[in-house]
Amino acid sequence: MPRPPIDRDFAERSLAALTSRGFQKARVRLASSDQHELQAEFGHTNLLRTTHNTELDLLGIVDGKQGTLALNNVDVAGLSDAVENLWAVVCGSRADPANDIAPRQPKRVFDSGPVEPDFDQMYERLAEVLYHARTNYPTLKIGTGAISYVSRHVLFVNSNGVDFDTTRAAYHARMMFTARDGSDVSSFNGAGVTMAGLDKPIASLATVNELMRQTTEQVRTRKVPHKFAGDLIVTPDCIGDFLGFLIGNIGNQPMISGTSLYKECLGKLVADPALTLHSRPRDLVGGYFVTGDGYEAQNATVVDNGVLKTFLLDQYGARKTGLPRAVTGGGAWVVDAGSTALADMIRDVRAGIVITRFSGGRPNDKGDFSGIAKNSYYVENGAIAYPISETMVSGNMASLLTNIVAVSKERADYGSGVFPWVRVADIGIS
Amino acid sequence: MSIREVNLAVYGNRFNAYTELRLQRNSSTQITLLNGDVVANTKTSDGGVSARVFKDGVWGFASRAQIDDDAVVATVDEATRNAALLAKHAARPEVVLPRAKTFKESDFGTRKPRLSQQQSIDFLRALDAHIAATYPDLKSRNVTRLDLDMEKHLYTADASEGYSNTTRSLLYVRLTSTSDAGAPVEYGHTFGGRGQFEDVFEDPSALYSEIAEVYRHLSNKRHAVLARAGVHDVVLDSSLAGVLAHEAIGHTTEADLVQEGSVAGDYIGKLVASPLVSLVDFANTYNGETLPVPVYVDDEGVESKDTILIENGVLKNFMHNKESSFVFGVDPTGNARAYRFSDEPLIRMRNTAILAGKDRLDDMIASVEDGYYLLRYSNGQADATSEFMFGVTLGYEIKNGKLGRAITDTTISGVAFDMLKTVTMISDEMNWTCAGMCGKKTPIPVGMGGPSIKCRVHLGGE
Numbered sequence: 001m002p003r004p005p006i007d008r009d010f011a012e013r014s015l016a017a018l019t020s021r022g023f024q025k026a027r028v029r030l031a032s033s034d035q036h037e038l039q040a041e042f043g044h045t046n047l048l049r050t051t052h053n054t055e056l057d058l059l060g061i062v063d064g065k066q067g068t069l070a071l072n073n074v075d076v077a078g079l080s081d082a083v084e085n086l087w088a089v090v091c092g093s094r095a096d097p098a099n100d101i102a103p104r105q106p107k108r109v110f111d112s113g114p115v116e117p118d119f120d121q122m123y124e125r126l127a128e129v130l131y132h133a134r135t136n137y138p139t140l141k142i143g144t145g146a147i148s149y150v151s152r153h154v155l156f157v158n159s160n161g162v163d164f165d166t167t168r169a170a171y172h173a174r175m176m177f178t179a180r181d182g183s184d185v186s187s188f189n190g191a192g193v194t195m196a197g198l199d200k201p202i203a204s205l206a207t208v209n210e211l212m213r214q215t216t217e218q219v220r221t222r223k224v225p226h227k228f229a230g231d232l233i234v235t236p237d238c239i240g241d242f243l244g245f246l247i248g249n250i251g252n253q254p255m256i257s258g259t260s261l262y263k264e265c266l267g268k269l270v271a272d273p274a275l276t277l278h279s280r281p282r283d284l285v286g287g288y289f290v291t292g293d294g295y296e297a298q299n300a301t302v303v304d305n306g307v308l309k310t311f312l313l314d315q316y317g318a319r320k321t322g323l324p325r326a327v328t329g330g331g332a333w334v335v336d337a338g339s340t341a342l343a344d345m346i347r348d349v350r351a352g353i354v355i356t357r358f359s360g361g362r363p364n365d366k367g368d369f370s371g372i373a374k375n376s377y378y379v380e381n382g383a384i385a386y387p388i389s390e391t392m393v394s395g396n397m398a399s400l401l402t403n404i405v406a407v408s409k410e411r412a413d414y415g416s417g418v419f420p421w422v423r424v425a426d427i428g429i430s
Numbered sequence: 431m432s433i434r435e436v437n438l439a440v441y442g443n444r445f446n447a448y449t450e451l452r453l454q455r456n457s458s459t460q461i462t463l464l465n466g467d468v469v470a471n472t473k474t475s476d477g478g479v480s481a482r483v484f485k486d487g488v489w490g491f492a493s494r495a496q497i498d499d500d501a502v503v504a505t506v507d508e509a510t511r512n513a514a515l516l517a518k519h520a521a522r523p524e525v526v527l528p529r530a531k532t533f534k535e536s537d538f539g540t541r542k543p544r545l546s547q548q549q550s551i552d553f554l555r556a557l558d559a560h561i562a563a564t565y566p567d568l569k570s571r572n573v574t575r576l577d578l579d580m581e582k583h584l585y586t587a588d589a590s591e592g593y594s595n596t597t598r599s600l601l602y603v604r605l606t607s608t609s610d611a612g613a614p615v616e617y618g619h620t621f622g623g624r625g626q627f628e629d630v631f632e633d634p635s636a637l638y639s640e641i642a643e644v645y646r647h648l649s650n651k652r653h654a655v656l657a658r659a660g661v662h663d664v665v666l667d668s669s670l671a672g673v674l675a676h677e678a679i680g681h682t683t684e685a686d687l688v689q690e691g692s693v694a695g696d697y698i699g700k701l702v703a704s705p706l707v708s709l710v711d712f713a714n715t716y717n718g719e720t721l722p723v724p725v726y727v728d729d730e731g732v733e734s735k736d737t738i739l740i741e742n743g744v745l746k747n748f749m750h751n752k753e754s755s756f757v758f759g760v761d762p763t764g765n766a767r768a769y770r771f772s773d774e775p776l777i778r779m780r781n782t783a784i785l786a787g788k789d790r791l792d793d794m795i796a797s798v799e800d801g802y803y804l805l806r807y808s809n810g811q812a813d814a815t816s817e818f819m820f821g822v823t824l825g826y827e828i829k830n831g832k833l834g835r836a837i838t839d840t841t842i843s844g845v846a847f848d849m850l851k852t853v854t855m856i857s858d859e860m861n862w863t864c865a866g867m868c869g870k871k872t873p874i875p876v877g878m879g880g881p882s883i884k885c886r887v888h889l890g891g892e
Contacts, residue, residue: 038516042689045520048512049491051772053478067547070474073495085473092548094468094555123519143690144871178691178814185693187813227659257464257570259606259614316469359811360890361821361841365606365614370659370841370890372819389817392843392890394659428892430659 003115003167004032004052004153010076011155014058017083019159023060023090025101027158027294031055036117037148038126042141043134045126049148058086064095098319102294104161110289113169113196117149121198122171129175129202132209137216143176143188147202156290164296166289170415171195173202177215184219187374187389189357191237194286194415206412207237214356214375214387221389224353224378227430231352231405232393233345233379236412236419239335241358243277245367245397246270247330250308252317259365261398265308266323271401273306275422276336279328286416291329298327306402334418338407345406345423347382353391353429354379360393367397373429394428403427433477433497434593438585444506445587447485447513448527450730451506453497453583454478454771459627461551462574463558468551470574477581478771481509487522488513493772527752528762529588532733534726536714537595539579540626550575550627554601557634557641561605564638565645569614570606575599577627578875582729590731596723598864598875599627601637603644609652617648617824619806623864624722624877647805647824650836657825657837657891663801664842665794665828665884668861672878673810673820675709675782676866678846681812683739683747684765684777684870685754692814693847697745703850709740711749712781712877713764721781722864722877725764729775734764739782743850751777769872776871783879787856794855794884796831802889803828804842816846841890849885857882 011030018026032054039047058069067089074082126147133140151169156162174192178185191208203209234242246262254260262270271277281287281297291297293314301309310326311317318325346354353376360371373393378385408421433453441451455477462470479502480493490513494501545553558573579597584590604618621637622630631637666674681687682694689695694702703709713734714724725734730752738746750758751766754777766775795803803826810820821841827834862879 041686044522045516046487046522047489047491047774048516049774050508050512051480051491051493053493053495053772055495066468067471068473070472070476072476073478073497089471089473089547092546092551093471094466094551096467141689141691143686176690180691183693183696185691185814187815187817188690253464253469253572256467256469257572257606259570259616261614320467359813359819359843361819361823361839362808364839365616366609368656368838372817372841372843374813374817389815390843390845390888392659392841392888394890394892428659430888430890 004034004151006030006032006153006155008155011157013076014056014079015157015159017079018058018060021083021087023062025061025159027059027101029057029154029156031152031154033150033152035148035150037146038122039144039146040126040130040142041144043130058082059101060086060090061099061101062090064097064099065090065093066096066099067093098316100315100319101158101160102162102315105296107163108296110164110166113151115169118198122147122149125198125202132201132203133212137179137212139179139181139216139219140212141178141180143178145175147171147173156294158294162294164290168289170285171198175208177212179216179219181219186215186218189215189375192414196285206414211237218375218387221387223390224388224429228351229426230429231349232424232427233349233352233354234422234424235354235356236421237356238358239419239422240417242397242400243333245363246401247312250311252313255311255313255317256320261367262308266311268308269306270308271303271306272404274338274404274407275303275306275401276301277303278334279330279332280334281328281332284332284416287332288329297329300326300328332416335420337409337411337420340406340408342408342410342421345408345421346379346384349379349382352379353377353388354384355393363397369397370394392430400424400427433581433583436583438583438591441502441506442587444503446510447483449506449587450482451502451585452480452729452771455581456770457579459550459575459577461554462572463554464572465570466558466562476770479505480771481506482774483509483513484527485513486517487525488516488520490514490516491774525753526756528755530730530732530762531588531590532727532731533591534733535593536724536726538597538625539595540628542628545628553631553634557637560634560638561641567607568605569608572604574602575627576602579626584727584729584731586731588731590727592727592731594726597626598622598624599630600865601631603641605644605648607648607652615648615651617644617651619644620865651838654836654838657802657840657889659889659891661886661888663798663884664887665798665803665882667803667805668857668859668880668882669863670804670807671784671861671880671883672782672863673807673866674883675784675880676779676868676876676878677810677812677820678816678818678849679709679739680711680779680782681870682814682816682846683749685748685750685758686777687814688748689754689757690814693816694745697847700745701743702745702847703740703743704853705743706787706853706856707740707743707850708785710783710785711737711739711765711779712783722862723780723875725767725780728764728766729768730762730766732762732764732766734780737763737765749777749779751775767874769874773872778868778870778874779876781877781879784881784883786858786860786881789855789857791857791859791882794857794882795828795833797855797884798828799830801828802826802837803833817843818846819843842887844887849887852886853883855884
């Protein structure tokens, strides 16, 4: 089974059609993708899926006016209509001198991941993880479990001479589950990992087995004993929710509008020195080769020992703000391991919670947040006391990062991100 | 190839097991003005053909982006092969799907001439210019148009057939100011609903009075105080009751989540709420009015019917697709819906609402000695335990029956089947919203509705 085929001639014809129509700058992204998925529901493998897709994204600029058109079923016969549609989209817009396409870069071909799916191994790994759950955790109910193989072949060309031919393939596993013991029910829980191959059991990856185990003991929960300010141990499954405010606020929109809390913070401490955050699109299985604005992606350190090293501005955002463009498009996050063993981290907590899932409202522009601690535990006098429910955590996302007390030595690798456990002080818990 | 005009029945001779054949195209437009600059200007069309085949208790699924004869044939054959292949390993022949046959057509496309992109952007620019001129102290303005048209044509092996063009047009206005302490403060509102842009929005000036309300609330939020963390008496405004119906109860009564362990599985026939509470997932119509997300035939070819979930406080039914209806031994309810052409249908809500009561909103607020009046939400989440949460972006204190200071954004939560027993008043109004996008595995537009509700919930805060 070959890589998803891509019609280079069609991509080049599309680019030529755009420039012939009068676009002064143009970009074409042509993608072809295949997905093969085995899915189980309620413990039974019951769906085999094969999907094929092609996508054509056209971007054009005329006199500083820009627009995009994204279609997924265009052929040569439909190309002229697509170009005319884009022309109408662009001409109706407003000129902005910051609109541009990526400059010429060396032509590159990128390829990573397994060439074709191994269906037998997919079936065996899915059956294996279902068996693992059934035998080790009889009260666990797997709502959905799936293993998929996705291969995506993308051609990026633009009128400045950019020519990137990328193929990336990977396996993905995802599971949603609850536990039920009599009439006692746990919260929903879930796990997902991205892999280059299926050489290891799914339950052995990242925190999959631990989440299953914890879920079975979360069927009976209690509230925290009282309202207090305490420590939060954020697990790798949950840390993205707490880094999201910083990441979101150093991107285009809040930086351009001037509403970002971090707009004056380049080179300054935005977190405790224990935190180092990288974006590694070139290293992770779940990464990427080309940024959304058409540059070859590079790894970058975003926060180095607590200091903000780069905003996450693309070419447009950089031009609008006069600040440097980020060499990464974000994502593929990696947080460096710390120096504290997880067991010691828990031992150091007098009163707090271990939070594995945060279910909360979007933080406001100032970073204030509140939300429920799901699939979480109360910690008292250095030991995990019991699983909790109906527990709200409140605080400020910006302060939370500066109140980091410790980062664990241990990390979980999800393929799309690598994260440790992080202990934070002074969070409102009620 | 026009999705509506394709004769799908001719492909029935390729079906050798129960098969669903669906053509679908989702079309969307997004235009965003950030402080007057056009930062997004995109049209998207995402469509193709899918087939799903049920054989010996397992499913085969396939899809392709093309919509032509070759693609349809190849897709049906590939789904058939997938079902047969999986059946060799995991057959469950004891599972038998109920049969359903119907024919329904619905089209909510405009009959008016479509606006050009220039006219669309001019509309937004006029609105943005009005905001900039009228409220010059704003720190930031974001005006976004986001449309979604979902066109589907379905044919099943039971000769059930449906065509639908379900449309919605939304305008998001998000304004940012500065608090007394110099920090950014934001508030926004979503306008619009079912229908294409030309039918939903006539002139920017028609929105000016509502924009003034948005600005008034934003100004109040500049001096907002933190809510007090803990359980409080609250009045949930009618614009917020729908998300309560959707998140707190709706998800727990989807049959697939019941199979996964939802606590609601034990509660059929039991009192789960105050007798004041009745809750229905409406298919398409309420009191003679077409609802925000009308579904007449679902993506398994089942005629969609209203599903009474709670009646006078008693849990009555779950929402079903064909397979869950076999498991539970009931009729399917027409809740199987797919978002993209390449998605299989899942059990999804359509227009979920708590029914109106007899109280007046003013009386409800006046009855609260010390609590909160909550008006707008940002997002929400459900759980198997029925413990729900949603983010609140606008709320006010109630002190001695009168509205007080605005509160900063917060989150409310509760255990639905406990919280609904605390409902003591329900207003006589009914407010439907169409801006919701449910996120269970795949996104999908949903309608939500309800009256104002007085109850007790847990607030986040200081």
